[in-house]
Amino acid sequence: MTTMYTPDHEWINIEDHDAAVVGITHHAQDALGDVVFVDLPEVGKTLKKGEVAGVVESVKAAADLYMPVSGEVVEINTALKDDPSLANSDPLGAGWFFKVKVADMAEFDQLMDPPAYDALLKTL
Amino acid sequence: MPPEAAHRRGKAHRNRRWPNLSGKADSEGHGFIEGGTPGDGHPCPLSKLARMSDTPLLQTPLHALHLELGARMVPFAGYAMPVQYPAGLMAEHRQCRESAALFDVSHMGQLRLEGADAAAALETLVPVDVIGLAAGRQRYAFFTNEAGGLLDDLMIVKPQPADAAAGFGDLFLVVNAGCKAEDIAHLQAHIGGRCRVVPMPERALLALQGPMAVDALARLNPGVADLVFMSGGRFVLDGIDCFVTRSGYTGEDGFEISVPEAQAVQLARALLNEPEVKPAGLGARDTLRLEAGLCLYGHDIDTGTSPIEAGLQWAIQKVRRAGGARAGGYPGAAVIDRHLADGPPRKRVGLLGVERMPVREGTALFTPDGHPAGTVCSGTLGPSVNRCIAMAYVPAALAEPGTELHAEVRGKRVPMHVAPMPFHPHRYKR
Numbered sequence: 001m002t003t004m005y006t007p008d009h010e011w012i013n014i015e016d017h018d019a020a021v022v023g024i025t026h027h028a029q030d031a032l033g034d035v036v037f038v039d040l041p042e043v044g045k046t047l048k049k050g051e052v053a054g055v056v057e058s059v060k061a062a063a064d065l066y067m068p069v070s071g072e073v074v075e076i077n078t079a080l081k082d083d084p085s086l087a088n089s090d091p092l093g094a095g096w097f098f099k100v101k102v103a104d105m106a107e108f109d110q111l112m113d114p115p116a117y118d119a120l121l122k123t124l
Numbered sequence: 125m126p127p128e129a130a131h132r133r134g135k136a137h138r139n140r141r142w143p144n145l146s147g148k149a150d151s152e153g154h155g156f157i158e159g160g161t162p163g164d165g166h167p168c169p170l171s172k173l174a175r176m177s178d179t180p181l182l183q184t185p186l187h188a189l190h191l192e193l194g195a196r197m198v199p200f201a202g203y204a205m206p207v208q209y210p211a212g213l214m215a216e217h218r219q220c221r222e223s224a225a226l227f228d229v230s231h232m233g234q235l236r237l238e239g240a241d242a243a244a245a246l247e248t249l250v251p252v253d254v255i256g257l258a259a260g261r262q263r264y265a266f267f268t269n270e271a272g273g274l275l276d277d278l279m280i281v282k283p284q285p286a287d288a289a290a291g292f293g294d295l296f297l298v299v300n301a302g303c304k305a306e307d308i309a310h311l312q313a314h315i316g317g318r319c320r321v322v323p324m325p326e327r328a329l330l331a332l333q334g335p336m337a338v339d340a341l342a343r344l345n346p347g348v349a350d351l352v353f354m355s356g357g358r359f360v361l362d363g364i365d366c367f368v369t370r371s372g373y374t375g376e377d378g379f380e381i382s383v384p385e386a387q388a389v390q391l392a393r394a395l396l397n398e399p400e401v402k403p404a405g406l407g408a409r410d411t412l413r414l415e416a417g418l419c420l421y422g423h424d425i426d427t428g429t430s431p432i433e434a435g436l437q438w439a440i441q442k443v444r445r446a447g448g449a450r451a452g453g454y455p456g457a458a459v460i461d462r463h464l465a466d467g468p469p470r471k472r473v474g475l476l477g478v479e480r481m482p483v484r485e486g487t488a489l490f491t492p493d494g495h496p497a498g499t500v501c502s503g504t505l506g507p508s509v510n511r512c513i514a515m516a517y518v519p520a521a522l523a524e525p526g527t528e529l530h531a532e533v534r535g536k537r538v539p540m541h542v543a544p545m546p547f548h549p550h551r552y553k554r
Contacts, residue, residue: 007171008170008171009171010170024170028170031170033208033212033213033407034212034213034214037480037481037482037505039481039534055167055534056167056170057167057481057482057505058213059214059407059411059482059504059505059507060207060213060407060410060411060504061167062167062168062482062484063167063168063169063170063172064167064168064169064170065170066169
């Protein structure tokens with residue numbers, strides 16, 4: 001499994017351990033509606049799992065972004081800052097938020113795999 | 125209140141998470157549709173978004189139609205209301221600015237006053253010239269309290285005599301959903317002895333708004349095109365006896381249509397069948413009214429704001445001001461006259477953001493040198509203005525357009541400038 005999910009509707013893809021990609025799920029972008037602003041973490045910042053890494057705002061709602069795993073932020077999606085609607089149109093692709101150098105792979109393994117996340121969505 | 129109509133189920137539920145994106149406003153809810161914790165402008169986890177209340181909600185007569193159209197329903201002022209349809213808030217907002225959008229605002233309170241003394245009686249509760257209102261004309265008003273604060277804002281129509289005889293009363297009122305029970309009790313208690321206060325829960329209310337609203341509605345009855353802004357009367361639409369006013373809450377030309385609940389779906393379908401018209405939810409209604417600089421009750425005005433602080437002095441005609449023929453005589457007149465004469469201590473202003481970061485209700489404002497400078501009462505990213513827009517109460521000395529203020533968002537100070545309102549020009553048919 002290279003992509004895992006959090007209960008806060010974020011995904012993380014770990015194909016590159018040194019630059020795992022983090023974004024929000026389809027469900028999250030749908031619940032938010034038209035995304036108009038994102039606040040992304042500073043590159044170089046080290047954050048613990050669960051710490052607030054940024055904010056995503058639609059016209060009417062604002063939501064925190066959490067670190068899905070502990071690690072160092074190594075890149076942010078500047079295209080998303082310029083065009084936040086990418087989070088709606090391509091949340092799993094061009095609408096990614098930031099990349100993180102994973103500190104502890106065990107934290108990644110504890111996240112939800114796709115069937116577990118699908119099961120969570122069915123309860124909503 | 126009379127018994128609820130049969131299709132309305134469950135007991136009223138006061139939801140504090142949702143804004144009144146509704147008609148003119150209501151006293152519940154916050155500036156966020158979903159998530160967020162208004163008051164400190166702080167966001168919430170994504171997992172808290174779209175959490176539907178399990179408390180029974182009232183339903184408008186259009187409920188099944190909303191579901192059929194794919195609306196996302198949210199609790200609002202005790203009702204399940206469509207916040208947006210599949211097109212989404214931005215598209216619905218643009219639909220209203222560019223063509224025509226249909227809103228269900230049936231949760232708002234409709235009532236009539238009957239009796240020759242109704243206008244004089246109502247003037248004891250509002251600082252507005254009701255006696256001088258010509259037949260067929262509509263006027264914006266507000267109920268005041270003894271401190272000069274606002275209990276609710278409302279629309280008053282004086283129907284033509286024939287329309288009055290047909291059941292719309294000597295005065296036809298529309299009040300906010302979240303205030304309607306209190307408003308009716310207030311009217312009954314204070315003027316119930318001088319006129320009959322008759323709630324009209326058997327009627328739905330539709331708003332058709334946008335530059336092409338008149339084209340769509342005139343196909344159902346050409347007579348509506350002769351109405352001007354803030355006037356109204358009875359019109360037969362698709363065979364249905366309706367009361368139509370040329371007014372709204374979007375800054376655009378448009379109509380509000382009172383329709384018997386049994387025929388509300390038929391009329392809504394007839395309107396949606398017109399090529400100019402698409403449905404829009406409460407989300408778009410809120411961004412539209414904010415761009416138009418219109419107040420939302422419970423957010424931009426409340427029991428603690430005087431109409432002068434709120435910049436609503438235009439709604440108080442000379443005849444009701446100090447020195448006028450019918451000056452005072454309503455609750456809080458001394459405070460309101462003092463604010464009119466000396467200027468209020470604080471004023472509602474518009475704010476334009478320098479950055480695109482939305483600045484929400486409850487956000488604290490500061491002068492550039494760090495002194496507290498008031499609080500934001502409504503704020504969003506204005507889809508047509510394409511800037512961050514907000515309304516705020518600031519000390520009178522800081523209310524001049526161009527004044528720089530800093531909004532504290534998540535610990536950062538974000539520059540904004542006091543700006544004239546509306547943010548997007550009104551396009552009424554006068």
